[in-house]
Amino acid sequence: MSTTTAPQPTPAAHGARRRRRPAALVAALALALSGLAGLAGPVGPATAAPAPVLPDAATTPSGSTTQGSPSRPVRSAGCGTAPGQQPGTSVLRTLTSGGRERTVQLHLPDGYRADRAWPVVLVFHGRGNTGAGTEAFSGLDALPAVVAYGNGVVGTGDGDRQAWEGAPYSAPGVDDVAYTNDLLDTLEAELCVDTRRVYATGKSNGAGFTAILACELSDRVAAIAPVAAALYGTGHPTCAPERPVPVIDFHGTADATIPYGGDADRGLPAVRDWVGGWVDRDGCRPRPRVEQTAHDVTTTRWTGCRAGAEVTHVAVLGGGHTWPGEDSYSGGGYATHSIEAHEVMWEFLRDERLPLRFARTTDTEARS
Numbered sequence: 180m181s182t183t184t185a186p187q188p189t190p191a192a193h194g195a196r197r198r199r200r201p202a203a204l205v206a207a208l209a210l211a212l213s214g215l216a217g218l219a220g221p222v223g224p225a226t227a228a229p230a231p232v233l234p235d236a237a238t239t240p241s242g243s244t245t246q247g248s249p250s251r252p253v254r255s256a257g258c259g260t261a262p263g264q265q266p267g268t269s270v271l272r273t274l275t276s277g278g279r280e281r282t283v284q285l286h287l288p289d290g291y292r293a294d295r296a297w298p299v300v301l302v303f304h305g306r307g308n309t310g311a312g313t314e315a316f317s318g319l320d321a322l323p324a325v326v327a328y329g330n331g332v333v334g335t336g337d338g339d340r341q342a343w344e345g346a347p348y349s350a351p352g353v354d355d356v357a358y359t360n361d362l363l364d365t366l367e368a369e370l371c372v373d374t375r376r377v378y379a380t381g382k383s384n385g386a387g388f389t390a391i392l393a394c395e396l397s398d399r400v401a402a403i404a405p406v407a408a409a410l411y412g413t414g415h416p417t418c419a420p421e422r423p424v425p426v427i428d429f430h431g432t433a434d435a436t437i438p439y440g441g442d443a444d445r446g447l448p449a450v451r452d453w454v455g456g457w458v459d460r461d462g463c464r465p466r467p468r469v470e471q472t473a474h475d476v477t478t479t480r481w482t483g484c485r486a487g488a489e490v491t492h493v494a495v496l497g498g499g500h501t502w503p504g505e506d507s508y509s510g511g512g513y514a515t516h517s518i519e520a521h522e523v524m525w526e527f528l529r530d531e532r533l534p535l536r537f538a539r540t541t542d543t544e545a546r547s
Contacts, residue, residue, distance in 0.1 A: 180263070180272045180273065180274045180283075180285075180365045180369060181272065181273050181274075250530075250532060252296040252373035252375060252376070253296070253373060253374045253375050253535070253538035253539075254296045254371060254372075254373065254374075255296065255366075255367035255368070255370065255371060255372045255373070255374050255539075256367060256368050257293075257366075257367060257368050257369045257370045257371055257372070258293060258294065258296060258371035259293055259294065259371070260293055260369060260370070260371070261293060262287060262291065262293065262369070262370055263369065264285070264287060265287070266287045266288065266289055266290060266291035266292075267287065267288070267289040267290075267291075268286070268287060269284055269285065269286040269311070269314060269320065269328075270284075270285055271283075271284055271285075271310075271311070272284075272285050274361060274362060274365050275361075276354075276357055276358040276361040276362070277353070277354050277357055277358065279332070279353070281329075281330065281332075281358055281361075281362075282310075282330045283310060283327050283328065283329050283330060283362060284309070284310035284311050284314060284327075284328035284330070285325070285326075285327050285328075286314065286319075286320045286325070286326040286327075286328070287325060287370075288322070288323050288324060288325065288326075290323075291325070292371070293370075293371045294371065295371060296371055296372055296373035297323075297324055297325050297370070297371060297372050297373065298323075298324040298325070298372070298373055298376035298377070298378065298529070299324060299325045299326075299327065299363070299366060299372050299373075299376065299377045299378070300319060300322060300324045300325070300326045300327070300378050300379075300380060300528075301327050301329065301359065301362070301363075301377065301378065301379045301380070301389075301392075301400070302314075302317070302319055302326060302327065302328040302329065302379075302380055302381055302385070303329050303331070303343055303379070303380075303381030303382075303384075303385030303386070303388045303389060304328065304329070304330070304331065304341070304381065304382065304384075304385045305381070305382045305383030305384050305385055305386075305407075305409075305510070306331075306334070306340050306341070306342045306343075306346065306348065306383060306384040306409075307338065307340035307341065307342075308341070308382075308385075309328075309330055309341065310328025310329055310330050311328065313328055313381075313382060313385070314326075314328050315506065315507055316502055316505045316506050316507045316508065316509040317382075317502055317505075317506070317509075317520070317521055318504060318506055318519060318520075318521040318522075319380070319521045321521065322521060322525055324378075325366065325370055325372055327362060327366060329358070329359070329362065329385075331343045331349075331350075331355065331384075331385070332349075332350040332353045332355075333350060334346070334348045334349045334350045335348050335349075335350070335351070336348040342384055343355050343381075343384050343385055343387070343388035344356065344388060344391065345384075345387055345388055345390075345391050345411055345412065346384050346387065346409060346411050347411060347445075347446070349384075355388060355391075356391065356392065356395050356396060359379075359392060359396060359399075360396070360399070363377065363399055367539065374399075374533070374538045374539045375401065375532040375533040375535070375537075375538045376401060376529075376531070376532055376533075377399055377400050377401055377533070378400065378401055378402050378403070378404065378528045378531070379392050379393075379400050379402075379403045379404070380403065380404040380405065380406065380524060381405060381406065381408075382406045382407055382408075382502055382509065382510070383406075383407050383408065383409050383436070383437065383500065383510070384409045386405030386406050386407060386408035386409065387405065387408045387409040387410050387411060389403040389404070389405045389408070390403065390405060390408060390410055390453075393418075393420060393424045393426065393457075394417075394418035394419065394420055395420075397420035397421045397422050397424050398421050398422075398533070398537045399533070399537070399539070400424075401425070401528075401531045401532055401533045402424060402425035402426065402427070402527070402528050402531040403424065403425075403426055403427075404426075404427045404428070404429070404520075404524035404527065404528060405426075405428050405429070406428075406429040406430075406502055406503070406520055407429065407430055407431065407434060407436075407437055407500050407501065407502070407510065408428065408430065408437065408450075408453075409436075409437045409447065410437075410447060410448055410450075410453050411445070411446050411447060412446055418456070418460070420460065421537075422486060422533075422534065422537070423460070423461040423462065423484055423485045423486045423487075423488035424457070424460075424461065424488065425461075425484075425488045425489050425490070425527070425528075425531045426454075426457045426461075426489075426490050426491070427490075427491040427492075427493065427523070427524055427527040427528070428450070428453075428454055428491070428492050428493065429493045429495065429503055429520055429523075429524075430450045430492075430493075430494060430495070430498070431494075431495040431497070431498025431499050431500065431501060431512060431513070432494055432495065432496055432497060432498060433497045433498060433499055433512060433513065434498065434499055434500045434512065435499065435500065435511060435512060436499075436500035436510065436511065437500060439494075450492070451492075454479075454490065454492045457490050458481045458484075458490050461481075461484040461485055461488045461489075461490055462484055462485035463481035463482065463483055463484035463485075463488070463489070463490055464481060464482060464483035464484075465481075467479045467480050467481040467482075468480050468482075472493070472517075472518065473515070473517035473518060474517065475495060475496045475497060475498070475515050475517055476493060476494070476495055476496065476503075476515060476517050476518055477493075477494045477496065478491065478492070478493050478494075479491065479492045479493075479494070486534075489527075491527060493518070493520075493523065495513075495515045497513050498512065498513050498514070498515055499511050499512010499513045499514065500512055501513065501514035501515075502514065502520055503515050503516075503517075503518050503519065503520040503523070504516055504518060504519030504520055504521070504522070
């Protein structure tokens with residue numbers, strides 16, 4: 180993977196936060212809870228949101244047996260190789276996939292060392308955005324992980340807007356699942372990463388693409404965290420992952436771009452129906468726990484899933500097509516700052532690991 184721009188230090192502070200409150204928060208709460216009624220049991224007692232913790236990658240709890248496997252890392256082939264950029268920087272890199280030059284905005288965490296296996300977070304932007312644009316509003320560069328912000332290919336429709344596979348406006352003939360595989364191959368060859376701890380997140384069209392990865396690349400992606408996902412056709416019954424996939428999903432109940440209740444004319448399922456599909460696939464207990472996490476956030480958790488998986492849905496009451504806790508403008512409508520999506524998702528993702536049988540490495544000591 181080659182470098183196309185000089186490394187840019189991650190800004191110490193992002194743009195001013197936009198604080199907008201919905202006009203009818205009580206009505207939004209009623210909508211969210213009634214919409215989940217088909218999946219959820221009685222609402223549990225209200226609890227305050229715990230302060231998310233972002234531990235160093237080397238100190239993540241080691242006692243977990245998620246997916247029925249010990250939590251020890253599987254080191255990639257790139258361990259011991261000097262990276263092509265400085266820790267704490269983001270650099271636009273290039274790679275070839277499907278005979279096409281593709282790019283990725285690659286961020287190395289502060290303190291990156293080539294003798295430690297780091298988790299990987301793959302990030303996919305919304306239609307018309309870029310990896311760098313998503314980095315600016317998401318806060319994901321604060322995570323103790325290698326963060327790879329992919330860049331899509333210009334699709335169809337109005338304007339030259341980059342998009343991802345699965346949407347009706349995506350570029351014909353472009354295989355973004357293959358791009359993701361090629362990107363992971365490159366990261367694992369050039370950096371020291373834990374091949375059991377690869378996670379995918381994104382916004383809107385990019386979030387919808389993470390749902391495709393959960394269906395088609397469950398042997399490499401340990402868990403997904405879509406935000407305001409455009410779920411075109413991703414709830415279809417042909418989704419057959421090789422293992423239960425942990426999912427944490429964020430969506431605003433007043434999203435005017437990708438409606439919470441779905442849009443049949445556009446092939447968009449209701450969010451609650453899509454989440455219910457993963458509850459069924461992962462074999463979770465049918466009655467979840469619903470918590471009033473904040474005045475404008477409800478969190479619904481399904482546990483007891485096969486192989487230790489979990490499904491969590493975070494509903495932003497009155498929320499728009501936005502990233503919770505946005506550091507700068509992320510989309511239209513109300514954006515909550517009661518939670519930070521990157522912190523909440525990391526608390527969920529950080530202990531999820533692929534079963535050892537799926538982890539890829541050329542480091543023979545990793546399996547000894």
